[in-house]
Amino acid sequence: MFCSKCGAENPDGAKFCSKCGAELGAARKPSEAAAKPEAESSTGMSANVAGLLCYVAGWITGIVFVVLEKKSKFVKFHAWQSIMTFGVxxxxxxxxxxxxxxxxxxxxxxxxxxxxxxxxxxxxxxxxIVLMLMAYQGKMWKVPLAGNWAEKQASK
Incomplete structure (x- = not known):
């Protein structure tokens, strides 16, 4: 039996989930249980993790994410800001x-x-450090000058 809240597999006849403690109702298939949210980034990562990674190696990882990212404006913003800020x-x-x-x-x-x-x-x-923390927290914190430029580039 699978938990409808967290998707954990539980023994048949269990009344409560062994992982999250939620009350177990009718059994559900594993594919229906706690569907994993779709990644916000075209890289397959959540947008905040991809945004953080844009800064890890400065402008180099910025370039990598500009090339890889196709849909998330959040990730593209952080990639362009990384290129501009750390490039300069x-x-x-x-x-x-x-x-x-x-x-x-x-x-x-x-x-x-x-x-x-x-x-x-x-x-x-x-x-x-600040830019990685801000990206991980899901914030589009702008570095003066570079942030406005990055926002324009991310919108293209």
Whole structure:
């Protein structure tokens, strides 16, 4: 006998579900019991998990989800925001590294680019954590500038 609430299989004659405790009525087929909700994402994952994964490896996973996702605007928004946000931050880090290396040999002010690089890195890690949490909670939290652009791209 299958529970109509959670779909767990129970012994014949049981009055209550062994998994969730719900009262058992007429037996149902396993295919009818607690039908699994359809995934909100065309990747087969729930939209909040796919949204979180858009940020895991920065702009790289953003590109992966832009290519894979076909129907969820939520996932596409997070993919585009990941590309824009972490793409720009990666370029800024590269530029600061080049400036730091070049000025190391030319001037005593090389440490300035190094300090800026550390600040950008801290901002990057902070945004990375916040954006993954927001996506997992199902929120479309927008990074200034990048969020509006991502929203336009996701609507296409």
């Amino acid at each position: 931050l990666t370029v800024v880090q590269i530029i600061l590294s080049i400036i730091g290396i070049a000025t190391f040999f030319l001037s005593p002010g090389w440490w300035f680019a190094h300090i800026l690089g550390i600040i950008v890195w801290v901002i990057t890690v902070g945004l990375w």
